[in-house]
Amino acid sequence: MVKRIPALIFCMFLGFNLMSQQDVQFSHNMFNIMGFNPGYAGAREAICATALARQQWVGFRDEENTRVHPQTYSLNVDAPVPILRGGLSAGFLQDQLGFETNLGVKIGYAYHASLGLGNLGVGFHAGFLDKNIDFDQFNPINEGDPALTGASEESAMFFDVALGAFYELDDWWTGISFSQIVQSGREIGGGEAVYELKRHAYLAGGLSFPWPDHPKFVISPSVLLKTDINSAQVDINTLVTYNQRVWGGLSYRYQDAVVVFLGLNIDQISIGYSYDISTSFIGRHGRSYGSHEIMLQYCFDLEIERIPRPHRTTRFL
Numbered sequence: 001m002v003k004r005i006p007a008l009i010f011c012m013f014l015g016f017n018l019m020s021q022q023d024v025q026f027s028h029n030m031f032n033i034m035g036f037n038p039g040y041a042g043a044r045e046a047i048c049a050t051a052l053a054r055q056q057w058v059g060f061r062d063e064e065n066t067r068v069h070p071q072t073y074s075l076n077v078d079a080p081v082p083i084l085r086g087g088l089s090a091g092f093l094q095d096q097l098g099f100e101t102n103l104g105v106k107i108g109y110a111y112h113a114s115l116g117l118g119n120l121g122v123g124f125h126a127g128f129l130d131k132n133i134d135f136d137q138f139n140p141i142n143e144g145d146p147a148l149t150g151a152s153e154e155s156a157m158f159f160d161v162a163l164g165a166f167y168e169l170d171d172w173w174t175g176i177s178f179s180q181i182v183q184s185g186r187e188i189g190g191g192e193a194v195y196e197l198k199r200h201a202y203l204a205g206g207l208s209f210p211w212p213d214h215p216k217f218v219i220s221p222s223v224l225l226k227t228d229i230n231s232a233q234v235d236i237n238t239l240v241t242y243n244q245r246v247w248g249g250l251s252y253r254y255q256d257a258v259v260v261f262l263g264l265n266i267d268q269i270s271i272g273y274s275y276d277i278s279t280s281f282i283g284r285h286g287r288s289y290g291s292h293e294i295m296l297q298y299c300f301d302l303e304i305e306r307i308p309r310p311h312r313t314t315r316f317l
Helices: 005-012
Strands: 046-055 069-079 084-097 100-115 118-134 153-169 172-179 185-187 194-196 200-207 209-211 213-227 232-242 248-255 257-266 267-279 291-301
Touching: 084 118, 100 153, 153 185, 232 257, 248 267
Parallel strands: none
Antiparallel strands: 046 069, 046 291, 069 084, 084 100, 100 118, 118 153, 153 172, 172 200, 185 194, 200 213, 209 213, 213 232, 232 248, 248 257, 257 267, 267 291
């Protein structure tokens, strides 16, 4: 057994078993659709880069007063490629959880097609996740614990594939996706412990509409549901944008946090900040000061020559 392991497990399995999920968590999920749905690649008809930096459960420490709160950094880039009738994407991730570091990279493609009155994107991404654990940082209760024998640091490489579909019509959208489909497994540390990636499913949707009699105010509610079958998590978000320039809003993550958003649009750049007020056990008992997140997005608009598609009318069938 290890003194510091319970603290990490405590973090991961708090409240409704939400944190038992392995995929990273971001509050700016409405700006980061590319991060969990590969079918979104190229949907914005612009080269877009979205960077996120998250400090979760700031102030959380282990029994030896060492900071072990999760720290996550992400960058996703996507662009439409008309010659491929779709879009390409690439993503980079660094996730630090205590003495565990995850580095990931992925590339993907989405095929675009007209469906009904809207547009459908169906895509995939494939990539690798390098998981490193510094066992030298752990303090064993029992000397000779087989889980902590051997090299002070060990790492393993995992292969990952994700699939997704994204549909957009006028001012509303929806999508479904699945990550870690392969469910790769590797042995890490001493003994016979095997770490396995678990499959996740995402269902998301949202819309935008002007406030009645005040068209400069645009309301954008959205929902994100994710599950690994054993547990589920839902984010209910609402953003209000004024004059396409300043925005703010609130989000509720079931049994975990209330999130406050503030942001600014400057030409093709969007800057956002969010603060999570923890409502779970870890927040109510003063173990954390909440979570901070910064979002930076830049989209370079492209003038794309659309491929003409036939349209049927009641006059010419």
